[in-house]
Every structure is written in C-alpha cells, then in structure tokens.
Amino acid sequence: MKELQLHNLYNNFRDGKTIKAYAKIIAKDAQKLDKTINIMEVCGGHTHTIMKFGLPQLLPSNINFIHGPGCPVCIMPKERIDHAYILAMQEDVILVTLGDMIKVPGSNGSLQNARSKGADVKFVYSPMECIKIAKENPTKTIIFFAIGFETTTPMTAVLLDQVIKQNIPNILFHINHVTVPEVMKELIDSRDIHVDSYNNKIDAFLGPSHVSVIAGSKIYEPFPKKYGRPVVVSGFEPVDVMQGISMIVKQFIENRCELEIQYKRVVTYEGNLNAQATIDKYFEKVSLFRWRGLGNVPDSGLKLRDEYAKYNAEVVYKDILPISEIEDHKLCICGDILRGMAKPPECTIFGTACKPNSPIGSCMVSSEGACSAYYKYGNLL
Amino acid sequence: MCLSIPSKVIEISKDKTMCKVDTMGVIREANLMMMGDEDIKIGDFVLLHIGFVMNKIDEKEALVSIETYKEILALMDEEEKQQAILNDNNCENR
Numbered sequence: 001m002k003e004l005q006l007h008n009l010y011n012n013f014r015d016g017k018t019i020k021a022y023a024k025i026i027a028k029d030a031q032k033l034d035k036t037i038n039i040m041e042v043c044g045g046h047t048h049t050i051m052k053f054g055l056p057q058l059l060p061s062n063i064n065f066i067h068g069p070g071c072p073v074c075i076m077p078k079e080r081i082d083h084a085y086i087l088a089m090q091e092d093v094i095l096v097t098l099g100d101m102i103k104v105p106g107s108n109g110s111l112q113n114a115r116s117k118g119a120d121v122k123f124v125y126s127p128m129e130c131i132k133i134a135k136e137n138p139t140k141t142i143i144f145f146a147i148g149f150e151t152t153t154p155m156t157a158v159l160l161d162q163v164i165k166q167n168i169p170n171i172l173f174h175i176n177h178v179t180v181p182e183v184m185k186e187l188i189d190s191r192d193i194h195v196d197s198y199n200n201k202i203d204a205f206l207g208p209s210h211v212s213v214i215a216g217s218k219i220y221e222p223f224p225k226k227y228g229r230p231v232v233v234s235g236f237e238p239v240d241v242m243q244g245i246s247m248i249v250k251q252f253i254e255n256r257c258e259l260e261i262q263y264k265r266v267v268t269y270e271g272n273l274n275a276q277a278t279i280d281k282y283f284e285k286v287s288l289f290r291w292r293g294l295g296n297v298p299d300s301g302l303k304l305r306d307e308y309a310k311y312n313a314e315v316v317y318k319d320i321l322p323i324s325e326i327e328d329h330k331l332c333i334c335g336d337i338l339r340g341m342a343k344p345p346e347c348t349i350f351g352t353a354c355k356p357n358s359p360i361g362s363c364m365v366s367s368e369g370a371c372s373a374y375y376k377y378g379n380l381l
Numbered sequence: 382m383c384l385s386i387p388s389k390v391i392e393i394s395k396d397k398t399m400c401k402v403d404t405m406g407v408i409r410e411a412n413l414m415m416m417g418d419e420d421i422k423i424g425d426f427v428l429l430h431i432g433f434v435m436n437k438i439d440e441k442e443a444l445v446s447i448e449t450y451k452e453i454l455a456l457m458d459e460e461e462k463q464q465a466i467l468n469d470n471n472c473e474n475r
Binding site: 147 | 382383384385387388389403405412414415416417420426428430431432433435436437438439440442443444445446447450453454457
C-alpha cells in the first residue's frame with residue numbers, strides 16, 4: 001500500500017484476521033511465561049474495546065486484565081456532581097457540560113433530574129459551544145462544568161483563552177480535570193501494601209491512547225524505571241490493543257522493562273506541546289483530588305491558577321457549594337475493582353441493585369466503566 | 382470519553398483557527414487552536430476530539446503498521462499451509 005486512505009484507519013485496525021493472528025502470537029509467546037501477568041488497561045476506552053471485541057476470550061489464561069480507573073465520568077465523586085446540580089438550580093445560571101455527564105447520579109439526582117425540575121442544563125459536543133450560548137444569553141451566567149483527563153483539559157484551556165481574548169463577561173468554569181500518571185502511581189503504591197493478602201498485582205500497563213497524544217509518552221517514564229512496570233502506549237482499536245498486549249508479553253519473555261509506543265501513528269514522546277503550554281498557562285495542580293471509588297489521590301487534580309480566580313465558579317459561588325465529602329455506597333466494591341482485586345461479577349449488587357440505568361458504583365456510571373462494560377458485553381464471557 | 386475520530390482535512394479557514402474535515406463521508410467543522418499555525422495542511426489525516434483537532438495522524442507510521450499486519454497474516458497463512466501439508470502427510474488414511 002503506497003497511499004493511506006481514510007477507511008484504512010478504521011478497517012485495518014479492526015480486522016478480525018489480524019486480531020486472531022495476534023492471538024496466536026500471544027498464545028505462543030505466553031507459553032514461555034513462568035507466571036500469570038496482570039495487565040492494567042488504565043483507560044476506560046480500552047476497557048470498552050477489550051469487552052466489546054471479547055479479547056479476554058482470545059487470550060491465554062496466564063494473561064489477566066485489570067480494568068483501571070481511566071473513566072473521568074466514573075471517578076467523579078458525588079460532592080462534585082452535587083456542585084453541578086446546585087449551580088444548575090440557580091435561577092440566573094445555565095450549566096453547560098459534555099454529554100457524558102447526563103446520567104451521573106449525585107446525592108440529589110443527576111443533571112438530567114435537575115433539568116426535569118426546571119434547571120437550565122445544556123449538554124454540548126464541544127466546550128466552544130459555551131461562547132455561542134453566552135452571547136445568546138447575555139443576562140445569564142454560563143458555567144462550564146469541565147471534566148476529563150489530559151485529553152480533554154486543553155479544550156477547556158482554549159475556551160478560557162478565548163473567553164479572555166474576546167472579553168466575554170458571563171462564562172465561569174467548574175474544573176474537574178484529573179491526570180493519569182498520578183493515579184497510576186497511587187494504584188501501585190496502594191497495591192503493594194495488599195499484594196500478599198490478595199495475591200494479585202499490576203505487572204504492566206497498557207498506556208492510554210489519547211491522554212498520550214496530548215501529554216506524550218514521557219509521562220510514563222517513571223513506571224518502567226522507578227516502579228519496574230513496563231508500559232506500552234496503545235491505540236483504541238482492537239488490533240492496536242492486541243499488538244500492545246503482544247509487545248508487553250514479549251518484554252516479559254525477553255526480560256525487558258521498557259516504555260514503548262504501539263500507537264505510533266499519533267503518539268510521540270513529547271506529545272502536543274502547544275496543548276501542554278495552554279494547559280500550563282491556565283491550570284495548576286491541586287494537592288489532593290478525591291476519586292470516587294479510590295479516595296484521595298495526591299496531585300491528581302487540576303484547578304485554575306489564582307490569577308484566573310474570577311473565572312472560577314467554585315470561588316464565585318463558594319457560599320452555596322458544600323465542601324463535605326460523600327462516601328461511596330457500603331456494598332459497592334468499585335475501589336477493589338479499580339485496584340484489580342475483584343472483577344465486577346464478584347460484587348453482590350452488580351446487575352441487581354446496580355445497573356447502567358440506576359448506577360450505584362462508579363464503574364457502572366459510564367459505558368467506559370468496567371462494570372458497565374461487563375453488564376453490556378457479559379454474555380461474551 | 383477520550384475517544385476520538387480519524388478524519389481528513391478538506392478546508393482550512395483563512396485565520397487558520399478552524400477547518401472542515403471529512404469523517405467517512407460526514408463533513409464537519411473542527412477547531413485548530415490546539416495546533417501550531419503550520420502544523421495542519423489540506424489532505425492531512427487528523428484525530429478529532431470534542432470538536433478539536435488534537436493531533437495529526439502520521440501517515441508513514443500508519444502505513445508501517447498496516448504493512449506489519451499484512452506480513453503477519455502472510456506468515457500465518459504460510460504456517461497454516463505447512464501445517465496442513467504436515468497433517469496430510471501424517472494422515473493414516475492416505
């Protein structure tokens with residue numbers, strides 16, 4: 001093939017024959033492993049692909065997936081959802097957020113529920129739609145409830161950049177952006193305390209696709225070097241995932257522990273430097289961000305820099321936003337699932353009290369959560 | 382949440398802040414403000430995420446992957462053929 005066509009970027013990376021070919025290669029290589037290897041796919045997009053295409057069925061029994069916490073909607077703690085709900089219920093406010101947030105339940109209900117009670121909530125495809133909404137509603141305050149990992153953070157930063165440059169007076173931000181390497185570190189650090197009792201551990205990471213497009217593979221440097229865990233940054237298509245798994249297995253049988261990129265068609269070591277500079281201009285780290293299911297994770301959240309405090313809805317509306325934390329449901333074992341200590345069907349409320357339409361735990365909230373993927377594609381297991 | 386869509390750039394605005402892309406026949410607008418001024422040209426393959434071009438797809442690297450997959454499939458075919466011949470030779474009913 002001399003020239004790339006758009007359809008190649010879809011079809012060639014979903015090709016069933018190639019997936020099966022990689023399954024054979026992995027099965028052959030895995031015979032040389034002297035133990036089971038537990039691979040955490042950090043990103044919810046990978047979890048979705050793995051379950052949708054039934055990849056665990058194609059892999060030998062000594063390759064085990066641990067489904068990671070990389071679904072920013074799933075890990076949003078209830079108190080943050082409550083903020084969105086309270087802000088949306090203000091008379092002069094239009095709350096704008098991405099469609100992924102529609103059904104996520106807080107303690108008073110979801111944003112969908114708030115809308116049914118008369119709140120003005122708009123679900124948008126792109127953050128830039130806030131500008132049009134703000135211009136059409138000059139007497140209202142538009143609050144953009146920003147969610148997402150490194151992939152989505154620069155888009156919020158570009159919106160703020162434009163709000164300032166275009167001097168738009170009625171857009172504020174409620175920031176809930178989180179970062180991936182910090183939670184990966186937390187999972188290893190918290191795991192190693194439990195390793196003996198649970199006899200399970202993260203041996204390697206399948207690195208996120210589009211977080212890495214923005215941040216570059218450089219953010220995973222510490223994992224092979226300091227933590228002794230190989231990382232292969234892999235694309236989202238099933239062939240990408242199988243090739244990524246194959247590369248991890250090869251590292252183990254060749255006694256290597258490295259950072260590699262499978263998804264070379266878009267991921268570089270440095271990432272998108274323009275996007276990183278825009279993020280750095282407007283955001284700084286918060287010392288703790290509480291993750292639903294995991295608790296406080298050091299340095300894993302972002303907030304607007306102090307010089308942009310006037311755009312920060314949490315500052316402007318601080319008198320009406322509660323700061324107390326809301327605990328997860330007692331029967332929910334999402335924390336254990338995210339740490340790789342349990343699989344979704346082991347939870348007593350999985351598929352009974354906790355379902356995609358009435359989620360209790362974080363992993364059931366979005367289609368990218370492990371429980372939701374098991375619920376949807378469970379018949380493949 | 383972090384999913385994005387491969388698309389082809391078909392038009393770029395004069396101020397280079399926006400472009401039009403083709404996503405398997407669907408034409409839509411995409412924001413270019415996350416990219417450097419000279420980064421994206423008409424005909425480039427890009428990744429779209431929530432209305433933004435987040436990066437260019439490296440055509441050469443994509444082709445290298447596709448070629449690798451073809452080679453693997455050819456190798457598998459050859460191995461299967463050899464195995465079939467072997468099975469045939471060992472067949473007791475021959």
